[in-house]
Amino acid sequence: MFAYIMRRVLFALPILIGVNFITFALFFMVNTPEDMARAQLGAKQTTPEMIQSWKVDHGYDKPLFFNADAPGLAKVQDTLFVQESMKLFVFDFGQSDSGRQITADVYERMWPSLAIALPTFVIGLVTNIALALLIVLFRGSALDTATMMVAVAIMSISGLFYIIAGQVLFSKVWHWVPISGYTEGWEGFKFLILPIFIGVFSGIGAGMRWYRSIFLEEMNKDYIRTARAKGLSDLKVLFGHVLQNGMLPILTGVVVVIPTLFMGSLIMESFFGIPGLGSYTLDAINAQDFGIVKAMVFLGSVLYIIGLILTDISYTLFDPRVKLA
Structure with missing residues (x-):
């Protein structure tokens, strides 16, 4: 197990270097250090x-990928690429271009992101599996047939529509919840109800169809026909065999998401005024703050790789036949 994890970590290094390279290349294709300096000043x-003084203070006076001199x-x-990438690989995020400590901002803003993402994930997972069963x-x-038609209809509508329609109906028309904002503690729950509900509802269509396909595949296997031949009812077959054996493919989409939950949602947090990491990243893009952008992209990549490794490890826990070589 340890050897497998170390091998996966070593394989992840060139992936992270490639992600960093693409991030640097794309950002500086549309932004120049001079534009960034004007925006920050x-x-x-x-x-x-x-x-020039701003560029020197922030390290943007160096060439991007190759220093001919x-x-x-x-x-x-x-x-610039090597100097900044070396800091990221030791998780030294440093300061943003506006002078704020990025690590402190990440720690402060991850909790509002988790307050939305974690309930949305758990409620959505339970709801989708229950409906699929x-x-x-x-x-x-x-x-x-009717449920699948509704699921396709939900999938076909943009998430922005659900956000805007939810704000209009539940906030402006019915005045049930605040339209936006956030506060810490239990008082903040009223600000989270609507984004959590919209997040769960907008994901029902895709989630329900995916879990349904997994369970239907299990229903057509030989061991299910054997269980029915022994006289087991559909409910016992469904919950005693199909659900248990369907957990392995479900883990593929579940465990990999867990480490990335606190990264937040760009659109949801921006529309509802939630001071999480999603809105933090979007504000940094709009402000041309490359210090935050590169840190968030790198952190998201690391968490996604961790999720993939955890998924492989969880296979061995749910299926003893799976061995990590």
Whole structure:
């Protein structure tokens, strides 16, 4: 097990380097250090001296990928990409271009993101599996057909529509919940009800169809026909065999998501004014704050890789036949 984990970690290093390279390349294709300096200085008239001083203070005076003026290996090492990437790989996120400590911001903003993401994930998972089991129990019936039509309709509508429609109906028309905002503690629950409900509802269509396909595949296997031949009822077959054996493919989509939950949702947090990591990242993109952008992309990549490793490890817990070589 330990050897497998170490091998996966080593395989992850070139992936993270590639993600960093793409992040640097894409960001500086549409932004220049001069544009970033003007955006951060905020002055109506910025002199070349002010811009150059800002670039030196933040390390943006170095070449991006190749330093032709440096000798030997310094041509590659004395570059913005290598200098900033080395800090990221030891999880030193440093300061944002506006001067804030990124690590402190991440710790502060991860809790509002978790307050939305964790309930949405748990409630959505239980709801989707329960509905999928119900549909499989009545497979081939009019209920099955009607439910699948509704699921496809839910999937076909943009998530922005649910957010805007929910804010109009539940906040502006019925005044049940605040339209946006956030506060800590139990008082903040009233601000979370609507985004959690929208997050669960908008994911029902895709989740229900996916779990239904998993359970239907299990229903057609030989061991299910054997269980029925022994006289077991559909309910006992469904909950005693199908659900248990269907957990392995479900883990693929569940465990990999868990480490990334606190990263937040860009759109949801922005529309509802939740000060989480999603809105933090979006605000950084709008402000051309590359310090935050590169840190969030790197952190998200690390968490996703951790999720993949945890998924493989969980296979061995639910299926003894799976061995990690």
